[in-house]
Amino acid sequence: MENIQDESKIEIGPEALKNLDVTRKWTTFLSVLGFIFLGLIIVAGLATSLFLTTFKSQQANLGIPEWLMIIVFIVIGILYFFPIFFLFRFSRNTRDGIHNHDPEKLTKGFRNLRLYFAYLGIMVILVLTVYFMLLIFAGASISFLKGM
Secondary structure: OHHHHHHOOOOOOHHHHHHHHHHHHHHHHHHHHHHHHHHHHHHHHHHHHHHHHHOOOOOOOOOOOHHHHHHHHHHHHHHHHHHHHHHHHHHHHHHHHHHOOOHHHHHHHHHHHHHHHHHHHHHHHHHHHHHHHHHHHHHHHHHHHHOO
């Protein structure tokens, strides 16, 4: 039985490690940029909400409460945080695994990469579902209005 497990192991060669290290550098860059943009989104949300509440007038009524803008920006920030965080953890664990020849860190890095793509896949499915439902709703609304 032990012989079968030994045969099923995959070794990563120096060329693959080099490519993985270059990929890790790019994911570090993209995750740091993502964290910067996440901070900008939160600051923009707070500034927008503060601006709308401070300079509110009867003429410029948005139709939605200003505090709802804060919640929308916070939800967007939370949704945006997780893929960036998974990408950042992939790059850090992969760096540690490559430089210290630690297969456990490399495994953790690949697990975070899997979580990154799973999260993005689920988000794409949710967005496509919402778009599809909106198209059905718009089509039903147009057919209802056409009948009037």
